[in-house]
Amino acid sequence: VRRSIGSHSAFVHALLRLLEERDFAGAPRLLAASGGYETLSFLDGEVPHAPRAWTRPQLRAVGAWLRSLHDVTAGGALAGAGECVCHGDVAPWNAVLREGKLVGFIDFDDAHPGTRADDLAYAAWCFLDLGDETPVLAWQLRSLRLICEAYGYSGGGSIFLEALERQQSKILDRRIRLASCAEDEIELKLESTRIHRIRRQIRWCKQHYVELAAAVSL
Numbered sequence: 001v002r003r004s005i006g007s008h009s010a011f012v013h014a015l016l017r018l019l020e021e022r023d024f025a026g027a028p029r030l031l032a033a034s035g036g037y038e039t040l041s042f043l044d045g046e047v048p049h050a051p052r053a054w055t056r057p058q059l060r061a062v063g064a065w066l067r068s069l070h071d072v073t074a075g076g077a078l079a080g081a082g083e084c085v086c087h088g089d090v091a092p093w094n095a096v097l098r099e100g101k102l103v104g105f106i107d108f109d110d111a112h113p114g115t116r117a118d119d120l121a122y123a124a125w126c127f128l129d130l131g132d133e134t135p136v137l138a139w140q141l142r143s144l145r146l147i148c149e150a151y152g153y154s155g156g157g158s159i160f161l162e163a164l165e166r167q168q169s170k171i172l173d174r175r176i177r178l179a180s181c182a183e184d185e186i187e188l189k190l191e192s193t194r195i196h197r198i199r200r201q202i203r204w205c206k207q208h209y210v211e212l213a214a215a216v217s218l
Contacts, residue, residue: 026104
């Protein structure tokens with residue numbers, strides 16, 4: 001995979017080199033970086049973009065993969081003052097599946113020093129589509145607990161939900177900025193739909209604060 005090098009690429013390259021040194025499975029390898037381009041190994045498999053029902057083993061694998069990433073980077077130079085290095089976009093559109101099994105994640109462009117709870121909460125939000133559009137609350141709560149158990153999360157419900165709200169607010173602000181720069185009516189409508197959806201999800205999570213907090217309080 002050959003891509004243009006960006007302003008954040010140096011950090012991402014250092015992270016990918018560290019993961020290779022530590023034999024971390026489930027991430028692309030940096031093969032070359034020169035002349036304004038980077039070459040990454042191809043992580044073979046399917047990257048799902050359409051909505052799907054995630055299985056219990058798949059959700060466990062998401063939590064376990066994220067825990068491994070955080071453990072590998074915790075306390076290192078790249079983590080800086082943060083707890084670890086966060087992937088920053090652990091979501092279905094970056095997951096690679098092979099024969100239904102999680103192989104790993106791609107697109108480390110948003111990787112940054114941060115907290116474990118922030119990365120975990122974002123992943124749970126994206127994979128479980130937390131909000132009123134998913135009709136079965138009990139499934140969302142069971143699945144949330146499953147991911148947190150697989151991760152080994154022990155930070156408590158309030159810390160998790162504060163992290164979730166930070167992540168939702170960050171993405172909402174990004175979408176608002178994109179909407180303000182929309183070049184045509186189609187793009188503006190798309191971003192407006194996303195903004196409305198995120199706001200609904202934020203309200204839903206606040207309405208179900210007690211249940212969500214209980215689900216992650218292991």
